Each structure stands twice: as C-alpha cells, then as structure tokens.
Amino acid sequence: MDTLQYLIQQTFVWGLLLGLLVAGFLWKSGFSAKRALAREIKRLETEQRDLTSHLNTQLKINASGNQSLQAELDNLRKQNEILRVNSAALQQKPGRAEQRQLQITEAAVRLMREQAPGFAPAWEKALRQAEADLEAADSGLKKLVRRVMPGFGGSGSSTAPLLINEEKSEG
Numbered sequence: 692m693d694t695l696q697y698l699i700q701q702t703f704v705w706g707l708l709l710g711l712l713v714a715g716f717l718w719k720s721g722f723s724a725k726r727a728l729a730r731e732i733k734r735l736e737t738e739q740r741d742l743t744s745h746l747n748t749q750l751k752i753n754a755s756g757n758q759s760l761q762a763e764l765d766n767l768r769k770q771n772e773i774l775r776v777n778s779a780a781l782q783q784k785p786g787r788a789e790q791r792q793l794q795i796t797e798a799a800v801r802l803m804r805e806q807a808p809g810f811a812p813a814w815e816k817a818l819r820q821a822e823a824d825l826e827a828a829d830s831g832l833k834k835l836v837r838r839v840m841p842g843f844g845g846s847g848s849s850t851a852p853l854l855i856n857e858e859k860s861e862g
Contacts, residue, residue, distance in 0.1 A: 698704045804811045
C-alpha cells in the first residue's frame with residue numbers, strides 16, 4: 692500500500708491517469724461516431740437502392756408510355772395517309788369538278804341575293820321560267836322537236852329574252 696500512496700503522490704502518475712482518461716473519452720467518442728457513421732452509411736445505401744429502384748420503375752413506365760404513344764402516332768399517320776389518298780381519289784371521280792363549281796355558283800348566288808337589291812326578284816323569275824322550260828322540254832312536243840332537230844328546240848334561248856324584259860320592266 693505504501694507503493695500505491697507513493698505513486699498517487701507523483702505528478703507524473705496524475706498526468707498519466709489524466710491523459711489515459713482523456714484518451715478513453717476520445718476513444719469512446721470515436722467509437723460512437725464510427726458506429727453512427729456506419730448506421731448513416733447503411734441508411735444512405737438503402738435510400739440509394741430505393742431511389743434507384745424507383746427511378747428504374749419510373750423509366751420503365753415512361754418508356755412503355757412513349758412506346759404506346761409512338762405506336763398510336765404511327766397508326767394515326769397511316770390513317771391520315773389513307774384518308775388523304777381516299778380524298779384525292781374521290782376528288783378525281785367524274786362529276787366532282789362540276790359539283791364543286793355548282794357549289795361555288797350557289798354560294799355566289801346566295802351572296803348576290805343578300806347584297807344586290809334588284810337581283811333577287813329577277814333571279815327568282817328566271818329560275819322559275821328555266822325550271823318550267825326544262826319540265827316542258829322533258830315531256831311533250833319540245834322533247835320531240837329537240838330529238839329531231841337538236842339545235843332548234845333548245846331551252847337556253849327562251850330564258851334570255853325574259854331576263855331582258857324583266858330588267859326593262861323593273862328599271
């Protein structure tokens with residue numbers, strides 16, 4: 692026990708004990724920090740795996756969506772081409788140009804009816820007369836005359852004097 696008392700009275704021993712105590716605290720602190728860092732690394736690795744998995748899933752979903760959109764776009768392009776070809780073919784059928792010209796003329800006549808004040812009554816009378824001449828030409832004596840002499844029984848000459856007479860009576 693004398694030796695122990697002698698050692699306790701030495702300043703070197705006190706310094707050594709104090710140094711060992713500080714070293715112990717530092718070692719414990721380092722060990723705790725190492726364990727905390729190991730846990731943090733493990734957590735971050737797990738989070739990285741989850742995020743990578745989520746990213747892969749999202750990319751697969753986007754890729755499949757893009758593929759379906761691309762397939763739909765290709766399908767719509769094919770349909771558009773087919774419709775364009777069909778439309779062009781329909782425009783080439785006989786009588787289409789005449790129908791188009793008839794529609795343009797009809798639109799112009801409607802516009803003239805709205806805008807020209809004296810045009811509508813004269814036009815309506817000429818239209819009725821032309822219809823009556825056409826009906827008469829399709830049945831009866833005019834039809835026979837037209838068959839025998841094609842240039843003589845035409846209905847175009849009968850409406851022209853009526854239009855001139857109508858304009859004179861209105862003016």
